[in-house]
Amino acid sequence: xxxxxVWLRDDLRLEDNPALTAAVEHAEASGGHVIITYILDxxxxxxxxxxxxxxxxxxxxxxxxxGRIRRLEGTxxxxxxxxxxxxxxxxxxxxxxxxxxNRRYGGAERALDADIKAYASAAGLQTHSFxxxxxxxPWTIRTGSGTPYTVFTPFWKSCLxxxxxxxxxxxxxxxxxxxxxxxxxxxxxxxxxxxxxNPDWSLGLALRxxxxxxxxHEKLSHFIETRLHRYATGRDFPGENNTSELSPHLRFGxxxxxxxxxxxxAIPAAARTSGGDDxxxxxxxxxxxxxxxxxxxxxxxxxxxxxxxxxxxxxDNFTWSDxxxxxxxxxxxxxxxxxxxDAGMRELWQTGYMHNRVRMVTASFLVKNLLIDWRLGExxxxxxxxxxxxxxxxxxxxxVAGCGADAAPYFRVFNPMLQAEKFDPDNRYRHRYLGAYESxxxxxxxxxxxxxxxxxxxxxxxxxxxxxxxxxxxxxxxP
Numbered sequence: 001x002x003x004x005x006v007w008l009r010d011d012l013r014l015e016d017n018p019a020l021t022a023a024v025e026h027a028e029a030s031g032g033h034v035i036i037t038y039i040l041d042x043x044x045x046x047x048x049x050x051x052x053x054x055x056x057x058x059x060x061x062x063x064x065x066x067g068r069i070r071r072l073e074g075t076x077x078x079x080x081x082x083x084x085x086x087x088x089x090x091x092x093x094x095x096x097x098x099x100x101x102n103r104r105y106g107g108a109e110r111a112l113d114a115d116i117k118a119y120a121s122a123a124g125l126q127t128h129s130f131x132x133x134x135x136x137x138p139w140t141i142r143t144g145s146g147t148p149y150t151v152f153t154p155f156w157k158s159c160l161x162x163x164x165x166x167x168x169x170x171x172x173x174x175x176x177x178x179x180x181x182x183x184x185x186x187x188x189x190x191x192x193x194x195x196x197x198n199p200d201w202s203l204g205l206a207l208r209x210x211x212x213x214x215x216x217h218e219k220l221s222h223f224i225e226t227r228l229h230r231y232a233t234g235r236d237f238p239g240e241n242n243t244s245e246l247s248p249h250l251r252f253g254x255x256x257x258x259x260x261x262x263x264x265x266a267i268p269a270a271a272r273t274s275g276g277d278d279x280x281x282x283x284x285x286x287x288x289x290x291x292x293x294x295x296x297x298x299x300x301x302x303x304x305x306x307x308x309x310x311x312x313x314x315x316d317n318f319t320w321s322d323x324x325x326x327x328x329x330x331x332x333x334x335x336x337x338x339x340x341x342d343a344g345m346r347e348l349w350q351t352g353y354m355h356n357r358v359r360m361v362t363a364s365f366l367v368k369n370l371l372i373d374w375r376l377g378e379x380x381x382x383x384x385x386x387x388x389x390x391x392x393x394x395x396x397x398x399x400v401a402g403c404g405a406d407a408a409p410y411f412r413v414f415n416p417m418l419q420a421e422k423f424d425p426d427n428r429y430r431h432r433y434l435g436a437y438e439s440x441x442x443x444x445x446x447x448x449x450x451x452x453x454x455x456x457x458x459x460x461x462x463x464x465x466x467x468x469x470x471x472x473x474x475x476x477x478x479p
Contacts, residue, residue, distance in 0.1 A: 002030035002097035011253035016169035018130035019100040046108025051383035053352040059194040064212035074176025102132035107304025138301035204350035216249035231282035238355035239428030247387035296395035302474035307394035315403040337446040343433040352386035364414035374401035410461035
């Protein structure tokens with residue numbers, strides 16, 4: 001009898017979970033049991049601890065998943081601490097003869113997975129890893145010269161030009177063959193204290209979000225039925241509901257990109273015809289947004305220090321402003337005196353989310369107008385976004401700063417006043433998060449003159465950009 005140990009990470013779902021499916025098949029063939037574990041690893045070297053908003057999401061996602069696993073007679077073991085130590089203990093205590101997981105792409109994560117694979121193999125266990133959360137494995141997409149892509153458009157064209165771009169999603173198991181007796185110890189989720197207290201700032205998150213796999217699929221269906229035809233033209237307007245709101249569900253793997261792609265492909269021909277060019281363009285643009293997520297993860301795979309080091313090393317000597325003068329704090333608080341910036345930062349704090357157009361504008365304001373290091377903005381988003389992940393968060397901040405791959409040029413400085421006029425013309429978004437505060441006598445004057453700060457930024461960035469571009473070479477790591 002062979003037991004199968006499944007190690008969940010950023011794949012908190014039952015459907016289209018290759019590691020889980022393979023483990024169930026192994027247990028059925030050998031007459032053994034399936035043991036599922038999730039380890040909250042905030043102790044291993046190089047593993048970045050979760051921010052406050054993602055901890056909140058994780059608590060509710062695990063609660064949801066645990067209930068679904070129990071209904072299928074499964075076993076979920078929760079542990080917290082260094083993953084290598086817990087996996088070694090679980091391998092011993094479950095008498096597993098095979099270990100299954102879906103791949104991760106950060107440098108520290110891959111090194112940890114390699115160590116556990118080596119330990120398990122030396123102990124005589126089978127180890128199986130699977131492609132689950134990216135459409136295309138990072139080592140399979142290369143330029144004609146064999147190097148990683150650093151520009152999105154040719155990258156995505158190469159991806160879509162492959163003969164079989166995406167596999168069919170897998171069904172959820174009908175039963176999980178969990179242990180009936182002698183299950184290894186499991187932490188009570190409440191002891192992890194992932195939910196905020198003193199104060200509890202999560203009310204707005206709870207009003208906005210409902211974590212879990214079933215919710216993710218409901219949102220995808222609703223988006224396809226009611227918003228996809230408006231997506232191409234409406235996605236830039238933060239006061240309107242035109243986006244999918246799937247990003248936190250994707251971040252925690254409650255839904256896979258394979259499921260998203262095939263749901264879109266399954267739109268009936270009659271609906272595509274009646275939807276016309278708007279639906280066709282909406283599909284193209286939405287698929288490209290999924291492609292940007294892929295691109296960010298491919299960058300992370302080849303450049304693991306994406307959140308810490310400038311992709312373009314010319315920026316290593318850039319002189320950033322001192323953040324201790326109070327301007328960073330006012331950006332955090334949404335009291336900059338620039339309405340679109342303040343509305344965005346308040347949406348972030350209240351809901352754990354910010355509209356993508358506003359993310360670009362608030363990031364540009366911090367980096368280009370205030371000349372504050374992009375890494376400080378990335379850290380704040382890491383702590384406050386429910387969809388913060390290692391790839392998208394870092395790659396997007398570097399893109400806005402002009403030091404990343406396929407970056408916005410240094411002279412692209414988003415003017416928040418013009419952006420508001422163009423994308424929030426009826427003041428709906430700003431009013432939602434500022435209310436009457438914007439016209440209140442206590443509303444602060446602008447923190448900085450937008451014109452003068454833009455001029456200063458252009459001069460500072462031009463000095464760096466005038467030198468030859470130097471992109472850090474990719475790290476060569478075997479998957």
